[in-house]
Amino acid sequence: MKLIADGGSTKTNWCLVTDDGKKVYFNTEGYNPYFVSPQYIIESLRKNLPADLEVEKLTEVNYYGAGCSTDEKRQLVHNAMSQVFVNAKVNIGHDLLAAARALLGRTEGFAAILGTGTNTCIYDGKDVVNNIDSGAYILGDEGSGCYIGKKLLVDYLRGYMPEAVRKNFWDTYQLTPDDVNERVYSQPLANRFCAQFSKFVYDNNVHLEYTRNLVKTSFEDFFKNLVTQYPDYQKYTFNCIGSVGYNFRNVLEEVVTENGMTIGTIIRSPIDNLVKFHLELEPSSI
Template identity: 80%
Template sequence: MIIIADGGSTKTNWCLVNEEGKKVYFNTEGYNPYFVSTAYIINSLKENLPSDLPLESITEVNYYGAGCSTADKVQLVIDAMEQVFTNSKVYVGHDLLAAARALLGTGKGFAAILGTGTNTCIYDGKNVAHNIDSGAYILGDEGSGCYIGKKLLTDYIRGYMPEAVRKTFWDTFHLTPDDVNEAVYVKPLANRFCASFSKFVYDNNVNLEYSRNLVKTSFEDFFRNLVTHYPNYKDYTFNCIGSVGYNFRNVLEEVVTENGMIMGNIIRSPIDNLVKYHLELSPSHL
């Protein structure tokens, strides 16, 4: 039995494939090693993995995760996985590589993540060939759910939010500006907190112009600060994975076109295509 998993900062999608090729899907929270420890991951997996998961029969775990970009962060996750999947060989890669493989298979091209966070790359058909650092949620992550949420929260605490939107925001969350600042600067996992408000932007219909402008300017910042800095970026189609890119795809396609690119694949989650990659296109890294 093998497992393929795609982990964002908020959620991880898992797929168990047994000897007969049957696929079993399940979810846990996300495990970004910049925000959680090995012990945290172990405890969370033990509490949240399906109780009937045959851990002793799993021989291979292919885990791709947000934040798994340096050797020490990768090792942190490997240490956790090996404590839970005790009979498995464990491979840990970056979620950007998962996105590229899911979007492009063994083909070359441009791939992006627009979810809780943001990332981009040029993919050579096997590995990430060129990546501009997104800066994560404090320094960058333009276009992400966190970035959109931050823009919304900034408007709220400064009093810039249109009154009808502000009333709906208060009725929905009952958060004061002090509550927002405490959640961002004192409590853990501020990136998830900020990103959670992108759903409010998506659902808000009391001022569609305000919501649309918030999203469009976020995507314009994403292109200006990241995408357009790739050499010959207009030669590639724009391929994107993640809930934010998928949910706001109409606005995204408009910005893509305005920046001289052609829209390619856009999918919410890479897990199905990633499973296909491992089973059909490139069986086993181990």
């Protein structure tokens, strides 16, 4: 039996492929090694893996994760997961490679992630060959759920929100400005905290012009600082995975067109296509 997983900073989508080809899907939280320790990964997996998963029978684990962009971070996640999946060969790759493989298969092109965080690349049909650093949630991650959430929180702290939106925000979260600063600057996983407010933006129906403009300017920043910096970017179709890109795709498609690109594939999660890649195109390879 083997596991294939796509791990973001907030959530990991897993697929168990049994020896007779049956597929079983489940989720755990995300395990970005920039934000969680090896011990945290071990304890979380032991707590959150399905109770009926026969871990000792697994022979292979292919995990693509946010933050697994360097040998050091991949080794950190590998060491942690090897203590949980004790009899399996554990392979660790970057979630950006998962996105490219899920979106493009064996075809070259442009691929992006717009979820809790942001990432982009040019893919040659096998590997990521050009990647502009997103800067992560403090320095960059333009267009991400965290970026949208930060813009919303700044407007809340500074009193820039329309009154109807501010009232709705208070009724929903009961957060004072001091509460916000405490969560961002004194508690762990500030990226997840900020990203959760992209759902508020998506659900808001009291001042659509305000929230739509907030999302559009976030995507415009994403294009200005990342996408348009790739040489000849307009020759590629725009392909994207992630809940933010998928949920706000009507606004995203508008910004894509304004920047001279053609829409390709926009999907919420890569897991189905990633499983297909491993089972049909290139088994057991990260």
